[in-house]
Amino acid sequence: MIIxxxxxxxxxxxxNTPSVPGGTVTIKPDKGSTLYVYFVCIVAAIGGLLFxxxxxxxxxxxxxxxxxxxxxxHQEGFAVSNLLIGCILGAGFAGTLSDRFGRKKMLIxxxxxxxxxxxxxxxxxxxIELVSARFLGGLAVxxxxxxxxxxxxxxxxxxxxxxxxxxxQFTIVGGILLSYFTNWLxxxxxxxxxxxxxxxxxIPAVIFFITLFLVPESPRWLTKQGCIDRALAILTHVGGAExxxxxxxxxxxxxxxxEGSLSELLKxxxxxxxxxxxxxxxxxxxxxxxxxxxxxxxxFLEAGYKSANSAFLASVIVGVTNLxxxxxxxxTIDRFGRKPLLLIGLAGMGISFAFTGFAFxxxxxxxxxxxxxxxxxxxxxxMSLGPVVWVLISEIxxxxxxxxxxxxxxxxxxxxxxxxxxxxxxxxxLIGEKTFYIYxxxxxxxxxxxxxxxxxxxxxxxxxxxxxxxx
Numbered sequence: 403m404i405i406x407x408x409x410x411x412x413x414x415x416x417x418n419t420p421s422v423p424g425g426t427v428t429i430k431p432d433k434g435s436t437l438y439v440y441f442v443c444i445v446a447a448i449g450g451l452l453f454x455x456x457x458x459x460x461x462x463x464x465x466x467x468x469x470x471x472x473x474x475x476h477q478e479g480f481a482v483s484n485l486l487i488g489c490i491l492g493a494g495f496a497g498t499l500s501d502r503f504g505r506k507k508m509l510i511x512x513x514x515x516x517x518x519x520x521x522x523x524x525x526x527x528x529x530i531e532l533v534s535a536r537f538l539g540g541l542a543v544x545x546x547x548x549x550x551x552x553x554x555x556x557x558x559x560x561x562x563x564x565x566x567x568x569x570x571q572f573t574i575v576g577g578i579l580l581s582y583f584t585n586w587l588x589x590x591x592x593x594x595x596x597x598x599x600x601x602x603x604x605i606p607a608v609i610f611f612i613t614l615f616l617v618p619e620s621p622r623w624l625t626k627q628g629c630i631d632r633a634l635a636i637l638t639h640v641g642g643a644e645x646x647x648x649x650x651x652x653x654x655x656x657x658x659x660x661e662g663s664l665s666e667l668l669k670x671x672x673x674x675x676x677x678x679x680x681x682x683x684x685x686x687x688x689x690x691x692x693x694x695x696x697x698x699x700x701x702f703l704e705a706g707y708k709s710a711n712s713a714f715l716a717s718v719i720v721g722v723t724n725l726x727x728x729x730x731x732x733x734t735i736d737r738f739g740r741k742p743l744l745l746i747g748l749a750g751m752g753i754s755f756a757f758t759g760f761a762f763x764x765x766x767x768x769x770x771x772x773x774x775x776x777x778x779x780x781x782x783x784x785m786s787l788g789p790v791v792w793v794l795i796s797e798i799x800x801x802x803x804x805x806x807x808x809x810x811x812x813x814x815x816x817x818x819x820x821x822x823x824x825x826x827x828x829x830x831x832l833i834g835e836k837t838f839y840i841y842x843x844x845x846x847x848x849x850x851x852x853x854x855x856x857x858x859x860x861x862x863x864x865x866x867x868x869x870x871x872x873x
Contacts, residue, residue: 463600479828480533484537485540486817488537488543492544508549509546513610516603572789579725581602618636676811682811686788692826727783727785728789739858744786748782
């Protein structure tokens, strides 16, 4: 096998050992460098932060954009959801291009588009110009939403992979919270406040672009390209020599099955994996999370908050809850497993939205009675469906076809997100508080699906998970 030839070369691969700021980290033969793998994963997860910021910032800007451009309800919905059209396309081509050119190069591409979108979104003279600028950001979000968790999964040791992939969800909610916080700080700055809200994105985009040059390419992608020495060096740096040797044998065994094609996903076993990935992606969105994240200030203003400032502050509280509960998920996902977190979260989400609908329905409704169930809903989502879905869809597909398979699941996710965000203002106008009852009912169906169809992947290598589907 190729691995034996690479190992026999001794230090042939050591010249390619990746480095971090301040110099090369010393590789420990037995354990590798935990600090290094966390650094690499945090850099990749900045893509998640930009994903979260770009999707969350519009919740604060949209009331002022609507007023500035005199938008009707359908135009308002499109101002929010046009970003998601870019997400769908970005996720669609990211898989194929990342399989061809590498995960790292495509993440750099996303960083450039994030920066361009931040600048152009702040300068539009017409609604069409704003939509076009946000579309560029959508392309970047689509690429990053697929590639950041996939890259992290491909470089992480199995024992802590769930935790490390969940860091991406932590940065997503961190980006959402950052957008809520900066929106709150900027809201009283005058008629051009929405321009400054959208422009802030440029700063983390530039940071993302620079730090990507400090991390290596995915070792699984390098192995697929025949760059065995470089892949082995990275795996050794991440988990030590024994880990690298074991992982490389499994990676090569997986790749020896031949070049993957999308038709393979329709074969027995993998067909079920595709079904699970796609349905998880759909349920993450149609359970209603983006009705809160995109329209939080609007919801709180309609719930009785007297000023934009107080409604925006309530949104910051929601963002803090999202962040804190994501930390809970990071600390428990590799201990308790993926499936238990999903079941607990979905049950809590359904109950919380039922109370939200009831609070809107009663005459005693007030801002606090709306805020409490919304906070509970976001908390349950953040500890379950938010991070766990990204972990699972980055794990369940074979290495040789992971990029294209994740593209399908991520495209479906963004299509679902587009439908929810586009229809929410219309549903609220049509049926009012019953909208939240609908989302609560969807949580029940998602609970049944997870209970009956989702397998546990905790502690398994990516190749072991692939074998699990085959058998």
